[in-house]
Structure formats: C-alpha cells, structure tokens
Amino acid sequence: MVRFSVVVPVFKVQGYLRECLDSVLEQSFTDLELIAVDDRSPDHSGSILDEYEARDPRVRVLHLRENVGLGRARNAGVAHAEGEYLLFLDSDDSYLPGALEAVDAQLTACRDPDVLVFDHQRSYWWGRREPSSFGRQLAATGTQTFSAAENPDLLTLFHVAWNKAYRRAFYEEEGLSFAPGLYEDAPVSNEAMVCARTIGCLPRVCVDYRQRHRGAITRSPGRRHFDIFPQYASMFAFLDRRPHLEAHRRLLFERMVSHLVFCLRRGERVRPADRRAYFRHAARHYRTHQPPGFAPPRRAARDFWLLAHDAYPLFAARETVRRARGRTWRGARAASRGLARRYHRLYYALQRRLPLEDDLAVYAAYWYRGAACNPAAIEERARQLAPHLRNVWIVKPEAVATLPPAADHVVPGSPRYWRTLARAKYFVNNVNFPDHLVKRPGQIHVMTHHGTPLKTMGLDQQPYPAAAQMSFRKLLSRADRWDVSVTSNPHSAEVWDRVYPCAHEDLPAGYPRNDRYATATAEEIAGIRARLGIPRGRIALLYAPTARDYRKGFVPRLDLERLSAGLGEEYVLLVRTHYYYGRNSVLRELHARGLVRDVSRHPSTEDLCLAADALITDYSSLMFDYANLDRPLVVHAPDWESYRDSRGVYFDLLSGRPGETPGPVTRTEEELTAVFRSGTWRGPEARALRAAFRARFCPWDDGRAAERVVRSVLLGEDTAALPTVLPLSERPVAPSPEEAEAAVAPDPDLTTWGLGTTLWPASDGLDQPPTPAP
Template identity: 55%
Template sequence: MPRFSIIVPAYKVQAYLGQCIDSVLSQSYEDFELIGVDDRSPDGCGQIFDEAAARDDRVRVLHLPENVGLGRARNAGLEVATGDYLLFLDSDDTLTPGALRAVADRLEECAEPEILVYDYARSYWNHKVRRSRDAELFSRPGPEVFSVGERPELLGLLMVVWNKAYRRDFVEQQGLRFPPGYYEDTPWTYPSMLAAERIALLDRVCVHYRQRRQGNILSTSSRKHFDVFDQYDRVFAFLDSRPDLGHWRPVVYGRMLHHLHTVVSRPDRVPADARREYFRRAARHCRRHRPAGYRPAVGPESARLRLLARGRRRSYAVLRALEWLRREAPGAVRRMRHAVGRPLLGAYQRIAQRLPVRRDLAVFAAYWNRGPSCNPAAIHAKLRELAPHIETVWVVDRRRRDEVPPGIPFVHPGSRRHRAAMARARYFVNNVNFPDSTVKRPGTVHLQTHHGTPVKYMGLDLQEHPAARMDFERLLERVDRWDYSLSSNRFSTLAWEGAYPAGYTTLEYGYPRNDVFYTATAQDVLEARAELGIPEGAVALLYAPTHRDYRSSYRPRLDLARLMQALGPGHVLLTRMHYFHDRQDQTPSQIPDGAVIDVSGHPSVERLCLASDGLITDYSSLMFDYANLDRPIVVYADDWEVYREARGVYLDVLSGRPGETPGAVARDEQELISVLTSGAWRDESAAGLRAAFRERFCEFDDGRAAERVVRRVFLGETAPLPHLPWAERRPAPDPVTALTQRGTVPAPAQGADRDGLDRLRAFSPS
C-alpha cells in the first residue's frame, strides 16, 4: 500500500499536463501512486498519461467513457486509490521539488493527522511566483495538532482540496465525495475541515498554482456559475445533519456571502443577461440560510455585501460605478484628451468600427505585410474555390505592391481602405500577429496560421534567453485576439499552447502551404526546374539557412566557391537567404555560371522545394515542410552551441536520434563537403532518420489542410476531413522519378555523381 495516492484529473490541458506529471514523478520521496484520470479529453491528455504509465509503473490511468467534470473525475480516482493519504493535484499545477518528502515527514511528526494543510504559491506566465496571501497563518504559534475550533482563522484560507493531504480512512468515514458542477471543492472542504478533530499545518509551499491567462474554467462567462448556490446548499445540509457543528453556521454564511460576491463581481463569470437572475437567487439563498442576528463585518465590501444579500442589483451597480469613477476618472479624462488629438484617419477607423461587421469580408496578411505567401496564401486560394461569396483583401507593404500576383486585391497599411477593412472584416488570417492597433470586435474570427514548426523557443518561452527582445505583455495582448491556432503536428500544438497561453482553439489540420507537396505532379516538378534553369540530370540542392537573433545581420559561413569545386560539374546550388535578409552577397566570380542560383527573392519556397533533389539547412522550419517530400535533408549547423544558448531550442536536430534529426549532420564546412561528396547525405542511414522525422512531424499533412481550414473557419463545418492514412499519401515525385515518369531520363550531366543518382532512385518514394 503506498503512502500517498495523488489524483490528477485532466481535461484539455495537454500543454501543461506533462509538467504536472513530471513534477510528481521527479519527487525525491517515491512511495506514492499517481492516478491519472482522463476525463474524456479531446486533446492529447490521455496519450500523455499513457506515455507516463509506460515509463513509470507508479502511474495508473483511468480513461473515462464520457466527460463528467472535475468533481466526478476526482471521484473516479478515489474509487481506486489505495494510499494512506489522498492528495489532489490539478493538471495544470505542479508540486514543488521535495514537497512529498516534506509532507511525509510532517505527517509522521504530527502522528497521522486527519488533514494536513500546506501552503501554495501562485505561478504566473511571466515566471513570477508569489506565495499565498495567507502564508503568515502557517507560522503562527499554536498547537501542533488541533481542530478548526482552536484555529478558526483557517476557514478563511482558499477553500480548495489541492493544498491539503487527507487521511483516506477519514475520507471514507465521513463519506466525502465531490458533487458535479462548478465550485465542487466547496461541499468537500467545509465539511472535512469542520468534521476533522486532528488537523496539522506545514509551513512550506508544496504546490505552484498556475495562473493561466485564459482557459481557467472559472474565468469563463457561463450560467454554470449558478452552481455556487447548489454547492452551498450542500454545505448547509451537512451542518443540518450535524447539530454539534451548528455553531459554525454564521461563519460559513459569511464565507458564502463573500463567495457569492466574488462570483458576481468578476465581469468574466456571470453573463450580462443573467445578472438580474443571479441577484434574485442570491437574495433567496441568503434569506434561506441567514443565521438570526447576522451582521456582515465592517469593511470596504460591507455595503456591496448587504446590497447583494437583499438582491438590490441596480443599487449595487450604482455603487460599483461610483467606486469606479472615484478611482478611474482622472485617467479617463487623460485618455479622452489623447483620443481627440489622434489623426483624422484614426477617427475614421473608430467610426468604421461602430458599423456592422461585414460577414463576407476577410483580411489576409503574411510575414509582416510582405504579400501573399505561406499558409495564408494557400488558404486564400482554397477559399476562393469553396466560398467565392467571401470578399478577400490582402494587406501589402507599398514597397511590395509590384510583387502581388494579378487579380488579388490588396490595400496598403495605414491607408483609408486598410483601416476600413480592419474595422469591418469578419475574418482575419495571418502567419504573424496583426499590429497592436487592431481591435478584436465581437463576432470577428482571427486565425493564426504560424509559419513553421518551431525548433527555437517562441513566445513566453523566450523570457529567460538573451536573444529575446520583445514586450511580452504586448505579445499576449495580440495572442488574446486569436480564435484559432493552426498546427501541423502534435509537437507544434504543445509548443504553441505553452508559449502562447490564451483561449483559442487549436486546429490540428496540417499546414496548407504543404498541400502542394501532395498535389503537384511530375510535370510541375520539371517545370519548376526549367523555370530556374536547372539542367536535366543535374543534382540541385536547396540551401536555406535561418535567421540568427543574436546577430544584427547574417551571412552563412560557407565558402560557396570551395563547395561547388568539391561537388564538381553537374551540381547546382539554389541559395535562399532568410526573408529578414532577402538576398545574399554577390556570387563569387570563380563559380561557373549557373552553378549557384540566388533564389532569395523567389516568391514561392514551396516551388523551390519541388525543384530540388535535397535540402541543406540549419535550424529552419523548412526542414519540417520538406520532409513531406521524402527527399534527403542535411543539417549544416556550425554555431549550434551559441544558437542554442542565445535562443533556446525545443529540439536537438543534431542529436542523431530518430524523430529529432532529419538526416545527415555536418558541424563545419569540411564535414558538409564530406557528407555531400561521399553520398552519406542520401544513404540508407539518412533515409531511416528521414522516415522517423517525417512520421513525427508530418502527421497531419496530407494535401487537404487548406480545405479543412476553409470548411471549419469560414463555412462553419465542425467535423474536419479525416487525415489520409500514411499508406495513401503520395508526395510529389522527386526530379529523378519525374523524369522517369515522363519517359526521358537523360544521362547524368557531365561530372555528376552517377552512383549517387542511382542511390537517389533507390531511395525515392514509389
């Protein structure tokens, strides 16, 4: 029998669940069982629990057949718990290091109390940690073990179950179980604290209580907050059944009144159209349970509490408004003065924002208004096909207007037409964030497509890295506008949800920009090569390094002349600098004409991928897209240690482990030349790494991502197209196969690696 049973229910918290589980399994005290309860979670929570159970036999997993809510999910864990003591841990919170050892030692010191109460700290998204406001209660002098009658101030603690250890036989003796609905801790904590005869304290932070910016169920506007009335009915029913505890009724009533006020005073809880009913229910509730002669304590909230208890909604609202004016009036006057002085276009936009939202208008942008490209461009094309009734407009920088394909409407940032579109459009699609001035109007839909699977740290994960130069508060204000976040694999889903915590819905649909890798034909491949001037039979390698945050400019430390001399005739290098730099320095004169082609300004990186025989990159997300083509990938990273420390990484692409490294690896120029000239870049070992990498990171890409997005976001269809099984996915043929299918496979160009071409045929997808 274990000392502790730690019950962790989970529902839609996949971004945090792994940290929660790890905080338990890494404890120095090991005598416990962790009972993970998958409350029919629609995301990856069940799989995360199963993976933990597979690596640690102290983990037991319950998969509930239907979603039952937090309380009843805890009950399911209770039914199978075998530990001496029960601990409850919410799936987005964590145990602090050494917490279980401290709890075990304190229980032994206090001779097995029925309840041990320990402290917690609030953990914020910006890594700040703040101990609970009641921390001083734990250090007050008093008896080691006591009843709540000896320490009544404990009833003023946050009434939750995850800051306590409960002796299991006490729980069974009292018949404690969690009810359904919101605020399910209330009918458990009050009865247990009042009934316990032996309570002890541990003056230590044992839990980090995550303060989620969004997604906290109690911060969701819903009529479910009316459950608070039923929960207190249960508490008073318990007191009615225990006449010996009746003297606690005034204390519990006072705590209830404060709780009812907390719920209604938060603008994100009771819906506006339900506040009248909430006040009526509160008045009836207070009349039913009010002890004779009760008077609320004098304090800043006393007037509000009296009005709430009487159901005086309008008087309550007037009082709150007067309090707000006294507090906010000076700032409001300053803001009004500033608004009057804004430019005329700003006034125009504010007027436009008062007009109805246009349900048939969508605004698209990509890469800070560089023009149609990436996932937004693929979604735009499919939208025109499936929903031509929706008018579209792109936001394009004035310097890029000549690069916009014919027939695509666009506006320039800051123009009157741009402000009108931003003020009234219903749909907003971007692979980065729209500007801070963008207003998220009710009824609008913002889709964040992202622009790659992340190797490097993103969002809030950058806070402790020197390469980060951003205002994280502003960043999160932009993220709060998202309604949907697009993901091409589960790895990205977890990264985005952790780095950008907000209330959006993740769409695991694949990347629309990668659809072309499954829809392109052999003719498309050959035409792409012909457009670039790649000779038939030549081996074309696409070299695409990424940006370095720790450098103001970046030129790859690669001697192109030396590389091309080593490769010899019959090889072509397509060089594409990151879009932050656009074009590389002029190609050295000693390189033969046509051997190196600068494609930095090419409008479609996807078409470059189709034209190439292999990819050379470093930490660019392009490797994850390119893996869809099942063609060789070489990682050339000569500054890995610096990059990893400056930016932080989620993935060690140089490790050589299947599922992390996409192919052959080179750490310096000579090693890169050796990899390319020896054929190691496309041998059987490289193909095996590529297969594992593709299986992990291309799991949702099958050529239909754009259609899934359009049907869900624009057409309102909730059931996405199923993903094609791996056996049915057919990527575009590589250049050698494309020539074979056309029936004109020329002899390799002079100097080309004939054996290498044969090997390439051998490893080309069928």
C-alpha cells in the same frame, strides 16, 4: 611576382587591426603580399603587426621612425611592393570574403587594365550597412575598359585610394604618390583616373568602409581640414605638367568645388569659427584654378557663384535660411503625420460603429510583405470552396506587383485599409496584426503560424537575451485576439498552447502551405526546374540557413564557392537566405558567375523545395516542411552550441536519435562535401532517420490542410466532419525531380533561365541569367 600588393597604413587602430588583417589573409585568393606600415602608432598596433608577420610569410611590416601621416605611410609601403597590382586598404576597414578573387577575375576579364575600380559598402557603428550609390554605374561597363576621355563619367566615381587596383608599372611610370595631410586620396585617385589608358569596373562590393563613432580623421573638426587646399593645388599642378590631359580640367575643377563645399557644410569637419577663413581659401582656389569659359553645373550654380565672388556673408545667410527651412519642413512633416494619425483613428473608430461585413475576409503574411505561406494557400482554397467571400490582401506598396492576378488588396494606412480592419469578419495571418487593430465582437482571427518550432518561441524566449527583445505582455495581448491556431503536428500544438496561454482553439489541420507537397505533378516540378535553369539530370541542392539572433546580417557559414567546386558539376547549388536579410553582394556575385543560384528573393519557397533533390539547412523550420517530400535532408550545424545557448531549442537536433535528427549531420565544410560525394546523404541510415522525423512532424500534412481551415473557419462546418487525415503510408507525395524528368519530355517552348528568363520579378535585380560555371 605576386598578383597583389596590399598596402595597409596603420595608426591608432588596435581595436580594428586584426579584423582588417584577417580580411586580407583569409581571402580565398592567396597570391598576395600584405605590406603593413606602422606609422609610429602609439598603441599596440605595432606588436599586433609583428605577431602577424611572424606567423604568415606573406606579411611584411615596416616600422617608421616618426609619424608621417596616412599618405606618406602609403608611399613607404609602395616603395617595398613587388606585386603586379597595388591595392590600398585602410586599417579600420576590411575586405569582404571573396573580394580579391573577384578583383583578380575581373582584371583578367578586362585584360589587365591600368586601373580597376570596385564597389564598397558603409558599415556604421550601430550595425547598419549601406550600399554605395555607385553599383549601377560600375555594372554598366561590363568587362569593357575605357579611358576617362572616352568615358568622362568615370571621374564621378568615389575618389578614394582603397576602391581601386592600380597596375604597379603604370602607377610608377606616372609618378603617382600621396602628399602629406588630409584628403590625400583625392589627388592620387583623380590623377590615376585621367592618366589611365584602360579603366575597368567591378560592381561587386569588395570593401567594408567602417564609419566609426569616434576617432576617424574626417570626423574630427579642426584646421587640419584646410589640408584640402594644397591637395587640390597639387592635382592641378600635376595637370599643368601634362598638357595632354587639359580636357579633364573642367570636370576635375567641378569635382573640387563640390568637395570644398561639401566639407564646409559639415560641422564635424569645418568648425563654425573657421568657416569664414575656409570660405576665403576656397574662393581663392576657385579663382586660381577656374578653367577659361567655365559654366557651373545647374544643380549647384548658386554655390559656385558665391565662391566665384567670394561672397561669404551671402553664403552664410543662405545656409541659415536653408537650415531653418529644413527644420520647418521636418516640423511640418511631423505635424502632418500627427494630423493623419488623428484622422485615421477617428475614421477607424467611426467605421467600427458600422455593421460587420460577413462576406469579407482579410489576409496578410510576413508583416504585409505579400501573398505567401499558409494564408496564401487558404485564400486560394477559399476562392474554390467559398466563392461568396470577398478576399482582400493587406500588402505594402512595394509588394503589390507580386500579388496573384485579379487579387484585391489594400495598402496600410489608406482609408480603405482602416475601413477593412473595422468591417471585415475574418482575419487570416501567419504573424500578428499590428497593435492598432482593435478586435470587434464577431470578428474571427486565424493564426496560421509560419513554421514548426525548433527554437524557443513566445514566453519560452524569456530566459534568452538574444531572443527576448520584446514586451511579452504585449505579445500575449496580440495572441489574445486569436480565435483559431492552426497547427501542423502535436509538437507544435503543445508548444503553442504553453507559450501563448490564451483562449484560442487549436485546429490540427496540417500546414496549408504544405498541401503542394502532396498535390504537385511531374509537369509542375519539371517546369519549375527548367525555369530555375537546372539542367536535366543534375542534382539540385537547396541550401537554406536560418537567421541568427546573436548577430546581425547574413554571414555565410560556408565558403559557397569552394563548396560548389567540391561538389562538382553533377550538382547545382541553390542558395536562399532568410527573409530578414537584404541582398548579399557576395552571393549575387557568385550567382552572376554561375557558381550558385541565388534564389533568396524567389517568391515561392514551395517551388524551390519541389525543385530540390535535397535540402541542406541548419536550424530552419523549412526542414519540417521539406520532410513531407520524403527527400534527403542534411543538417549543417557549425555553430550549434552558439545557436542553442543564445536562442534556446526544444530538442537536440544533432542527437542522432530517431524523431530528432532528420538526416546526416555535418559540422565542417569538408564533412558536408564528403556526405554528398560519398552518397551518405541518401543512404539507408539517412532514409531511416528521415522516416522517423517525418512520422513525428508531418502527421497531418496530407494535401488537404487548407480545405480543413476553410471548411472549419470560413464555412463554419463541424470539426468532426472535416476531411479525415490520410496515414503516411496512404497519402500522395509529389514526384521526385528524377521521377518528374523521367515522366516529362523536355518542352522546347519552355524558356529556361539559361535563355534569360527568371521566375521572380526583375525588380529584384536578378534579371540577368548567370554565366556558365567554368
């Protein structure tokens, strides 16, 4: 018997079907059968199914003689299922990578419950992805199981068919089946939940729930939405045949009424011309199925009262008022924003008439995301070398908690923000300040940048549509505000001079954020590794891929679970996604299982580099910084041609030529694993490539870059008097992790991640230690 039977009903989805089927068949978990039911689809869906059946023995296709609808198509698939568990997947949706393996693991951890509920995300046609609101509720149960009687809140989870795994024996014993018509999910989902003796939960996002622009049944208005009434009538008939489930009637009734009103309020479901008739049907259902002594919930008491009294005129009048109030509120909010903008412009203009404050320096990084990167290193050094200056960070409200202790800050849009922009003398940023900043005579702007360019930047992006989503005229007007451009190597200086052809001066100081790679001590490095939970003697690999301009969202170019297994217990894999991306559910799930360390929201990239024995990256500028440590670098570039052609690059990273390629290059997961298992990653050829790369891109990073910037810009010292750059052969380099652990004895007072402490804020959601990898 296979573990899973995945039933996929198919009708008019030829554009989405391959993605759906591939998402099942390409899962890392393979003990499954896929039963695809062609519901007499008029497009090419049937032939696509036959194609998949011919090439994969796990696929079974049923071609129905007539169109029977989604529910009965599912029933047909269930009749042919042989798996231990039934799963339903709509043919325009898909499973996320690793979903079925996670479902199987949680089923085992929960001792094979009757039902397992898992999480999903909504994926909108314009590219937005939105997590469900059920993640925290699903996570609360851990690996415990409950019945709905023991935990009634389980009945408030999303009542659809495709977010659950049903034990097939249980499903058949209870006689569960889908009725014809729309909203067929609700009865079966609720019936299964109230009948199940054991229900488990999995907070991992497993299903990508596609929100189509057109074609979705629930977004096609018409009388078909009246199907909701017989669906709920069948659910209450199911309860009538099972008196032992009577205790659930009140909550299911409340859920039904909320669902009826939800549909009534949506024009894409119930048309205005049908609302009166729909309301009367709903009122009749209310009276028919209302439990004795039922008290409506407070949050929707008026809706329940109106249905109970069949008061459609009052409901319609209330809806008119509600919509008008919404328009009024939106209009008032827009007007309020307009007034605030005018006030701020006036206040800012008045403040610009007042004298500059020569002791005020403003710092910002990554569009006000917090104290980080080169500006943070400069500000820290300024506190030592220029204590007379008042240093102020501009940060968004959500980043205030991440600031260093006692750091002064302003929040964008506040009166003090506008005053600071108007009066400060020094401005230090690693990206451009907003367009509303007006540079006054006497103000000095320092652009630190935040990476050495491999990909094209500035005006060089113009031939590449994937990158050129900007106004280059505005870009240059922002660069015109720069007085100083801090550069880390001659390559960067040449590029910045060409792509930002403005009047700023180049300061060849090195990157201030890289100072730590020369100054960090063995004690620091050992402490960082301990807090990250890296066991002593293990090899830590930092995998840090960059963003892709030619596609949205973080798409792992590696099967991280398989890579972790292939590397073996000798290695610990740290994974850091680009800051453009939000949280990744697959990565978080692997983190929770202890297979990788998700360090995507760790506040210090420098800490991660110091902790890592080697860096795996693709095209990230982190490779240029990491080369300062003189530690192994591996380039994993499976999509080099796509990246190169869509974004443009300044040199051939994969050429193998000294000064261009920093170490071994891999194109497949198998090659990457082999590089580490064979020792190639730290062999003589890798060392030679790294030495040439370091010589080209790290000539000025000797640990005193921040000092050069402070002395030159904030203290006004002559450039000729700045600290002389130490040659590579003479400069200090932070100890390797192996050297650090050899020099520092384990500290029993240092709490490690394994004991439940993390180095980054608990608000990130990664405040739980990973479980040990099996």
